Amino acid sequence: MKHISKSILTAILCALIAITVIGADTAWAAEKTPLKVTFKKKTVTLMKDINEGLKESKFPTVKALQKKWGKPEKKVDETGSYTDYIWEKDGSYICYTIPKKHEVSKQFVFITEDKNLEMFGLKVGMKQAKAQKLLEDLGGETNEYSTALALPYDWEYFSFIQCAYKNGKVARIDCHIHPCK
Secondary structure (H helix, E strand, O other): OHHHHHHHHHHHHHHHHHHHHHOHHHHHHHOOOOEEEEEOOEEEEEEOOHHHOOEHHHOOOHHHHHHHHOOOEEEEOOOOOEEEEEEEEOOEEEEEEEEOOOOOOOEEEEEEOOOOEEEOOEEOOOEHHHHHHHHHOOOOEEOOOEEEEEOOOOOOOOOEEEEEEEOOEEEEEEEEEOOEO
16 A cells, blocks of 8 residues: 555646656747737738648738738839739838749738837837737847747748837837748
8 A cells, every 4th residue: 555655646746746857948839829910090810820820822812901901002023923902101111022933932911110010919109018928928038139939930931010119108010921832
């Protein structure tokens, strides 16, 4: 009986140690974290969960984006290998690039220095501490001037969200999203 009690106690201690080793830094990965972009007060969900990454086939269509954000400016490059669809308002810029050939993937670029664009709960003018917490809770890293979050590494290309700060507030947000094919 004494041997069984020791075995049970040992198993419980091992379980407790294993639970604490998991740690708080990996706990965020279990939560669903959508990437939503609001432009001209209309919201589009680009990813249901950034932890799973984004497959190119799940990108919204230009037609769906146009219904929310209005008609984009359309630019075809000189070689005809890709088309850019651009939405702009004051200091906010969104570019959705769609290649003609499947050698490269579609991509989104978001840049804002005003309050017309909000993404991931981040917006220009919000307090630096709040923006840092949002990104650091997801594994982002902070230096004196900015906080950056690299999106999941199973993606084919490097993707990130970055906030730059000035006078204790968010002054600029940059985001580049390159999905897997």
